[in-house]
Amino acid sequence: MAVRSSILGIDGPGPLAQGLRDAQYIADESLATAAYLALALGKPLLLEGAPGVGKTEAAKAIASVLGRELVRLQCYEGIDAAAAMYEWNFPRQMLAIRQAGDEHINLYADEFLIARPVLLALQAPRQRVLLIDEIDRADHEFEAFLLEFLSDFTVSIPERGTIRAGEPPVVVLTSNRTRELHEALRRRCVYHWIDYPAPELEAEIVMMRASTVAQDTARKVVAAVGGLRAEPLAKPPGVAETVEWAQAATLLNAQGAPWPRAFARAIGVALKDQDDLEFMVPRLDALLQEAVA
Ligand SMILES: Nc1ncnc2c1ncn2[C@@H]1O[C@H](COP(=O)(O)OP(=O)(O)OP(=O)(O)O)[C@@H](O)[C@H]1O
Ligand SMILES: [Mg+2]
Incomplete structure (x- = not known):
């Protein structure tokens, strides 16, 4: 297996974690290690986890550490290879034919090619990081197509031939695990x-x-969110919700709402599901007393 011995001067999981931190992303040791190994071994990094745990943000931070542009392929039900790889600009081809008259034109020249994220990553593997976001939303056929791409990092354009990456591009895939x-x-x-x-x-x-959030408030909000995540909620708060809840409660507190009341009043930024709110509202005071005391 090709090992990229020095991946752009990053000498191990520790320095990578530091780089990520400089890019405003805090990775624990296990994530830093997995990301480092993926980079060093030239393999895609597959990140799975609940909504809002920082999967997409991790890919952005990795691109930032490498000083590369992030190209993102957001997956959805029904996404097909054209959306991922390339399309021919049909209206432009038509226009060119009309304008050309008797002259010969190459309808498959670069100017008619619309490169999508997978092709963009192949064309400049040293300048880009490919994020294949929420792969679990795509269907099995698309997954099979991606598997092929991830095996040999080539894209075949019938009119142009096979395009091969000079080196494996850095690829991050994320999944919310809505399916295996x-x-x-x-x-x-x-x-x-x-x-x-x-x-x-x-x-x-x-x-x-x-x-704007004080250290003590940050600790309290984290304890309260921990309490919420232990409840049987449909949409437990992610990290973004923790940050917003802390900000919102800090704002209300500055306007006179005492602790822990400020947290309770700002609950709408932590829980965004009506059933969850209905379930939690009667239990919230007790949870906050315990978490925030
Ligand atoms: N480890 C982290 N360090 C810094 N910020 C983080 C971290 N994890 C999450 N965040 C914050 O939480 C927000 C949500 O993270 P992100 O969008 O990456 O989650 P996700 O796992 O991709 O969620 P979803 O499954 O909903 O797409 C980020 O914008 C960022 O502000
Ligand atoms: Mg995401």
Whole structure:
């Protein structure tokens, strides 16, 4: 297996974690290790986890550490290879034919090619990071197509031939695990499950992302969110909700709402599902007393 011994001067999971931190992303050791190995081994990184645990943001931060542009392929039901790879600009081809008259024109020249994220990544593997976001939303056929691409990093354009990447592009895939991914796809990748961050790390994330929030408030909001995540909710709060809840409660507190009342009043930024709210409202005071005391 080709090992990229020095991946752009990053000498291990520790320095990578530091780089990610400089890019405003806090990775624990296991994530930093998985990301480092994926980069060093030239394999795609597959990140799975609950909504809002920082999967997409991890890919952005990795691109930023490498000093590369992130090209994102957002997956959805029904997404097809054209949306992922390339399309011919049909209206422009038609116009060119009309304008050309008797002259010969190459309808498959670059100017008619619309490169989509997969092709963009192949064309400049050293300048780009490919994010295949929420792969679990795509259907099995599309997953099979991606598997092929991830095996040999080539794209075949019938009118032009096969385009091969000079080196494997850096690829990050994310999944919310709404369905199981193919075993074969997993095998291609370095896999990492992102859990909710440990409380100290989540408090650090809050402080990093929301400068108005006091350290004590960050600790309290993290404890309260931990309490919410232990409840049987349809949509447990992600890290973004923790940050917003801390910001919103800080704002209300500055306007006179005492603690822990400020948290209760701002609950709408932490829970965004009516059933969850209905379930939690009668229990919220007790939860906050325990978490915030
Ligand atoms: N480890 C982290 N360090 C810094 N910020 C983080 C971290 N994890 C999450 N965040 C914050 O939480 C927000 C949500 O993260 P992100 O959008 O990456 O989650 P996700 O796992 O992709 O969620 P979804 O499944 O809903 O797409 C980010 O915009 C960022 O502000
Ligand atoms: Mg995401």
